[in-house]
Amino acid sequence: MESQRTCPVCGEKIVGRSDKKFCCNECRAYYHNLRYREKLKLLSEDEDFRELCSNVALLHERNSSLSLKILGFISKILLILAH
Template sequence: MHRKCPECGGKILGRSDKKFCSDYCRNAFNNKLNKDSKNLIRNTNNYLRKNYRILERLNPKDKTKTTKSRLISEGFDFQHFTSIYTTKTGTMYYFVYDQGYLPLENEFYALVKRTS
């Protein structure tokens, strides 16, 4: 019995548990499988990545202040974040992974880094 490569249909030679005929076919198959099939997912990940880099660059010492206009000029998008942390007093921190921001008065923002 000959096994066939799920990518190209070619004959598989070698180990009995081998699934693809070549590294090329294995990579091509997995790239198709893992490709972001929806633009929404890809775009959201790009926004999150960009927001994270901006917060990380503006907050090198893990706690600082900045302005809304500075965040906007850097290209920050306030609609994309990964989580919200609400303190006991009701203060809401918005996080992009471990980088967070807290809206303050007069369009200022406190930038923080969550520590484990």
């Protein structure tokens, strides 16, 4: 007998595949966006990270090609940390 599964976001009954975790795409997106925002918030509170972002912004103002490389590197790090 299958137990009732409920969505962790809204509490609705989950219908469908046995490995499905959310009742709909909106709840899935909301959950993952919330997790991503929480991780970004933790990073933004980190003083070293803020200083790095400030330095990259300064380089960007000077039209440095290095700043674009650094921004690309930071975005890759953020993507890794978000998962």
